[in-house]
Amino acid sequence: MYYPKSPFVKCRAVESQLFRRNLPHFEDFLQWLCETPKITTYRVNHLETTTENFANKVRSSSQSFQCTVTTDPNLPEVVFLSKGKKLAKHDPTLKEVIVDKSCGAALLRGAHLYAPGVLAMQSGTKQDEVVNVFADLEGKCKKGTTTEYLSDQKTFIGIGQVKQQRYQIYGDGLDPKGVAVEMVSTVSGVPSIGDLSSTEALLQNLPSIVCVHVLDPKPKEIILDMCSAPGNKTTHIAELMGNQGTIIALDKTESKIQLIKNKVQNYGFDSIKPFAFDSTKSFDETLIRKSALEGPPFGRNTFDRILLDAPCSALGNRPVLADSLTPKMLSSYPVVQKKLFCNAVELLKVGGVLVFSTCTIVEDENEGMVKWALDKFPNLKLVDATPFYGGEGVEGCDLSDEERKKVQRFGIKNRVEDVDSVGFFISKFIKVE
Known part of the structure; x- marks a missing residue:
């Protein structure tokens, strides 16, 4: 199904009554969800360079846009x-390249098109030829198709210039890498400068950067990042600590932890200690005086601060071109989040800080989780999630007006007018006696 205001979006979860109940002004939200954020942000590593130096580097790369x-x-x-x-316009005289919905969203955020x-x-598309780029929303385009893809569920993304031909991408035994199509312009207007990430700076969404500032890590503390992959927030914690202290980075699979290990090696952050471990089992009440450096599980009152950036429905990662989430899938996320939260409260020291965040705008996974936590754990105190760049908690939720003002929700209405980012939610707690 397509929506009159939002021709790019196809999302079953958005149609559910559960979702409509959780988000007032449904049509306005739907329009916002399919639009590309107006700002792109890089987080500069001050252990490597200055903000001004990197800003000048970005200016030199984006002058033509x-x-x-x-x-x-x-x-x-x-x-x-x-x-x-610079907005792209479809040119019917050009050949076409097709990408999937996830890749299409990345292109609208300013990425170039990589071969995979x-x-x-x-067929017959030549090196440096200019092409139309479309996203296949229904996922039915077969890999390697040689002819025009006929579908009323493909959407125009932008114009690009071919850097790799078919034989370089689809040849037998090949492992295609590198930029296949360099984007010239997109319908979103976001400049297609690619990804300038390096050890000097990292392409990262603004709410994720704000989230670590809310955690407010200090040098020499022992900090737990419960769901750390791919490690962007983990490295930010290390930077704000000046690489002084201990950061335990957990994630469930070895492949995800390898991403963090690679970042640790690239950045030289020896304060980060990654472990492949299920954080829903990270607390063991039988352990006493076990060092965090020994790895999970851990005993009670081990960490000064804990970041729980929880698994979620991710319905904040704009633009959403299409989605296959169902109401049943949506309802499964709070179950996992509560398990993680219970472990976090036990592992946190008295006086310690717990930050709970998600990259979704669903109330049950955000304000609903905060209400549940406050009811279940009388030793948790909700405090201001400063610095504030997002908006207040959603009106009509189970939180009081005072509590709504303490949480931070990035959405249609933000405290800082110019902030148009992905959807995100941040809450901050202190463990008391």
Whole structure:
């Protein structure tokens, strides 16, 4: 199904009564969900370079895209890249390249098209040829298709220039890598400068950066990142600590933990200790005086601060081009989040800080979780999730007005007007006696 205001979105979960109940102003939200955020942010590693130096590097890369590069003294490690004015228009005389919905969303955020993301490219497409790029919303385009893909559920993403031909992408035994199509412009207007990430700075959504500032890590503390992959917030914690202290980074699978190990090696953050472990089992009440460095599980009152950036429905990662979530799937996330939360409360020291966050806008996974936690754990105190860049908690939820003002929800209405980011939620607790 397609929506009149949102021709890109196909999302069963959005149609559910559960979702409609949790989000007032449904049609406005739907429009917002399918739009590309107006700002792109890089987080500068001050252990490697200065914000001004990296900002100048971005300016030199984005001059032809008519966009603005700015900084914010309240977030001194962030470089903001505004939406440009160069909008793509479909050209029916050009050949086409097809990508999946996830890749299409990345292109609308300013990425170039890498070879593994190319679903189809028409025969005879030459090196440096200019092409139309479409996203296949229904997922029925066969890999390697040679002809025009006929479907009323494909959407135009933008214009690009071919850098790899078919034989380089689809040849037998090949492991295609690198940029296959360099995007020239997109319908979102976000400048297609690719990813300038390096050890100097990392492409990262603004709410994720704010989230670690809310945690407010200090040098020499012992900190737990319960769901740490791919490690962007983990490395940010290390940077704010000056790489002094201990950060235990957990995630369930070895493949995800390997991503963090790679970052540790690239950045040289020896304060980060990654472990492949299920955080729903990270607390063991029989353990006494076990060092965090020995690895999971851990005993009671082990950590000064805990970041629980929980698994969630991810219905905040704009733009959403299509989605196959069902109401049943949506209802499963709070179950896992509660298990993780119970472990976190036991592992946190008295006086310690727990930050709970998600990259979704679903009330049951956000304000609903905060209400549940306050009712279940009388030794938790909800405090202001500062610095505030997002908006208040959703009106009509189970939290009081005072509690709604303490949490931070990035959505349609934010406290800072110019902040148009992905959807996100942050709450902060202190463990008391």
